[in-house]
Amino acid sequence: xxxxxxxxxxxxxxxxxxxxxxxxxxxxxxxxxxxxxxxxxxxxxxxxxxxxxxxxxxxxxxxxxxxxxxxxxxxxxxxxxxxxxxxxxxxxxxxxxxxxxxxxxxxxxxxxxx
Amino acid sequence: xxxxxxxxxxxxxxxxxxxxxxxxxxxxxxxxxxxxxxxxxxxxxxxxxxxxxxxxxxxxxxxxxxxxxxxxxxxxxxxxxxxxxxxxxxxxxxxxxxxxxxxxxxxxxxxxxx
Numbered sequence: 001x002x003x004x005x006x007x008x009x010x011x012x013x014x015x016x017x018x019x020x021x022x023x024x025x026x027x028x029x030x031x032x033x034x035x036x037x038x039x040x041x042x043x044x045x046x047x048x049x050x051x052x053x054x055x056x057x058x059x060x061x062x063x064x065x066x067x068x069x070x071x072x073x074x075x076x077x078x079x080x081x082x083x084x085x086x087x088x089x090x091x092x093x094x095x096x097x098x099x100x101x102x103x104x105x106x107x108x109x110x111x112x113x114x
Numbered sequence: 115x116x117x118x119x120x121x122x123x124x125x126x127x128x129x130x131x132x133x134x135x136x137x138x139x140x141x142x143x144x145x146x147x148x149x150x151x152x153x154x155x156x157x158x159x160x161x162x163x164x165x166x167x168x169x170x171x172x173x174x175x176x177x178x179x180x181x182x183x184x185x186x187x188x189x190x191x192x193x194x195x196x197x198x199x200x201x202x203x204x205x206x207x208x209x210x211x212x213x214x215x216x217x218x219x220x221x222x223x224x225x226x227x228x
Contacts, residue, residue, distance in 0.1 A: 105157030
C-alpha cells in the first residue's frame with residue numbers, strides 16, 4: 001500500500017456520461033497530480049494541485065476538470081465521455097510542489113467507456 | 115509532443131546479467147530525472163533519481179547515468195533478478211517556469227529470465 005488511495009479501481013460507463021474519480025493523497029503530502037495512461041502511451045500529465053490551489057496544467061481536455069479540497073483529497077471529473085477516454089488514470093502525491101523526491105502513485109482507476 | 119522517449123518497448127535479460135534501459139529527452143531545460151518501476155495492477159513506484167548537476171547516481175544494484183550533451187539517460191541493473199521484471203518508466207522535470215510536472219516516457223517492459 002503506497003498510501004495514496006484511488007477509488008474506484010474500475011469503472012465502466014457509456015459514451016456521453018460523466019464520472020468522478022477520487023484520490024486521497026499520502027498523509028502529509030500537499031501536492032496531488034493526475035496522470036492518464038492510454039494504451040501504448042506513457043503517463044500523460046493532466047493537472048497538479050498544491051494545498052488546494054491549481055499549480056500546473058498539462059494536456060487536460062476542457063471536458064475534464066479537477067479540484068483539491070481542504071482535506072487535501074482530490075477529484076477528477078470527466079464529462080461527455082468518449083471511447084478514447086478509456087485509460088488508466090493515476091493520482092500521485094508529493095510532500096512539496098516540485099516533487100523532488102519523486103511522487104507516490106496510487107494503483108490507478110481503470111476507466112472503460114463503451 | 116513526446117518530450118521523453120523510451121524507444122525500446124521491451125527487453126529480455128538472463129538472470130545475473132546486466133539490464134540496460136535507455137531514455138532520451140528533448141528539452142535541455144529538464145533539471146531532474148527519475149526512474150519508476152511498475153508492476154501489473156499497481157501504480158509506479160519510485161526507484162532512483164539524478165539531478166542534472168550529476169552524471170551518475172548509484173543505489174545498490176541500480177545505477178542511473180546522465181549524459182546531458184546527448185540528452186540521454188540510462189538505468190543499469192546489475193545483477194538482474196527475476197523480481198526486477200516490470201515496466202520501467204523514466205521521467206524528467208522542467209524548471210519552475212515550465213511547470214512542476216514530470217514528463218514520462220512510454221515505458222520499457224523488462225523480463226528477467228531465470
